[in-house]
Amino acid sequence: MIETIRWTEEGVVMIDQTRLPIEENYVTCRNYEEVAEAIRGMVIRGAPAIGVAAAMGVALGFLHAAEADLDGQFARICETLAKTRPTAVNLFWAIARMRRVYDSMRGQPPAAIRRALIEEALRVREEDIAICQAIGRNGAPLVPDNRTVLTHCNAGALATAGYGTALGVIRAAVEAGKQVDVFADETRPFLQGSRLTVWELQQDRIPTTLITDNMAGHYLKSGRIGCVVVGADRIAANGDVANKIGTYSVAVLAKENRVPFFVAAPVSTLDLTLACGDLIPIEQRAPAEVTHVFGQPVAPPGAAAANPAFDVTPARYITAIITENGVARAPYEESLRQLMNQAAVIR
Ligand code: MRU
Numbered sequence: 001m002i003e004t005i006r007w008t009e010e011g012v013v014m015i016d017q018t019r020l021p022i023e024e025n026y027v028t029c030r031n032y033e034e035v036a037e038a039i040r041g042m043v044i045r046g047a048p049a050i051g052v053a054a055a056m057g058v059a060l061g062f063l064h065a066a067e068a069d070l071d072g073q074f075a076r077i078c079e080t081l082a083k084t085r086p087t088a089v090n091l092f093w094a095i096a097r098m099r100r101v102y103d104s105m106r107g108q109p110p111a112a113i114r115r116a117l118i119e120e121a122l123r124v125r126e127e128d129i130a131i132c133q134a135i136g137r138n139g140a141p142l143v144p145d146n147r148t149v150l151t152h153c154n155a156g157a158l159a160t161a162g163y164g165t166a167l168g169v170i171r172a173a174v175e176a177g178k179q180v181d182v183f184a185d186e187t188r189p190f191l192q193g194s195r196l197t198v199w200e201l202q203q204d205r206i207p208t209t210l211i212t213d214n215m216a217g218h219y220l221k222s223g224r225i226g227c228v229v230v231g232a233d234r235i236a237a238n239g240d241v242a243n244k245i246g247t248y249s250v251a252v253l254a255k256e257n258r259v260p261f262f263v264a265a266p267v268s269t270l271d272l273t274l275a276c277g278d279l280i281p282i283e284q285r286a287p288a289e290v291t292h293v294f295g296q297p298v299a300p301p302g303a304a305a306a307n308p309a310f311d312v313t314p315a316r317y318i319t320a321i322i323t324e325n326g327v328a329r330a331p332y333e334e335s336l337r338q339l340m341n342q343a344a345v346i347r
Contacts, residue, residue: 021199032061046159051090058098059121128161134324136172143173147226153244154196155231181207232265239315239332240277251317277312
């Protein structure tokens with residue numbers, strides 16, 4: 001299995017997702033500021049993986065904190081990490097989880113707090129792999145046999161601690177003996193589909209065809225696609241889903257062509273404090289990601305470019321939301337709340 005992120009004596013080691021598939025390079029973040037920079041610069045990306053990185057960043061930051069004003073330093077570490085990317089709620093979920101451990105250790109010797117934070121960060125990573133496998137088990141029965149699955153962006157092992165959410169569902173369907181192949185949207189502008197999803201599925205020998213984003217409608221209409229499975233960065237209480245820019249267009253085209261549209265995500269991606277998707281903060285990234293590809297201009301100098309990194313798919317386009325706790329269907333206000341309070345079956 002691809003190792004997205006791990007804790008080592010030297011620091012937090014991540015596979016550099018800005019360099020894949022050209023080179024398989026690993027970077028070591030030796031302090032929390034470097035972890036924050038890796039999240040911002042998308043060396044590590046994908047909502048659950050961002051959460052694991054943030055948890056490890058908090059642990060690493062506190063490991064190196066000076067003995068004076070521990071509370072102040074802990075707050076600064078959390079704030080720095082929280083400012084990296086605004087949309088994926090797993091970032092804030094992971095920081096809050098680390099803060100709960102810190103608060104519960106109040107009055108204990110710093111060495112014991114350091115140990116507890118490292119142990120918690122390692123648990124976040126381990127649990128994430130088990131959660132993805134549970135998502136896979138819950139989602140595999142929904143994938144039609146002998147058909148093509150369309151996916152957008154990368155919601156795979158690289159976007160999690162391992163196995164993946166949307167790609168976890170595909171992996172589990174294949175492991176269950178289903179004959180499926182994958183169509184991967186290239187996912188402009190950062191090309192997570194072509195660079196990461198195709199690379200990742202190649203490792204597992206799952207037959208994959210790369211298409212440009214504007215080919216999705218053609219294939220959804222053709223009858224070839226049995227279902228769409230995507231990940232999520234934040235899911236509001238009414239089932240609206242923020243995910244990689246372009247997801248909304250795919251969802252509308254799927255509904256128009258009566259193709260089931262599934263969202264696969266851990267419960268940590270649910271943000272039931274937000275009534276609907278309009279309240280989800282959408283990250284705006286640098287225009288240069290649109291005007292340039294791998295540093296090469298693809299637009300005339302001075303071209304204005306917009307770069308919202310995510311869009312919101314209204315719940316009415318979503319056939320089901322697959323979590324580790326089970327599968328939610330409309331009305332999502334009820335089904336998501338139920339799943340949130342239910343224990344997962346994680347092996
Ligand atoms: O900008 P990214 O690459 O972090 O965006 C990733 C996505 O939109 C994924 O689909 C989402 O985080 C789910 S990952 C399991």
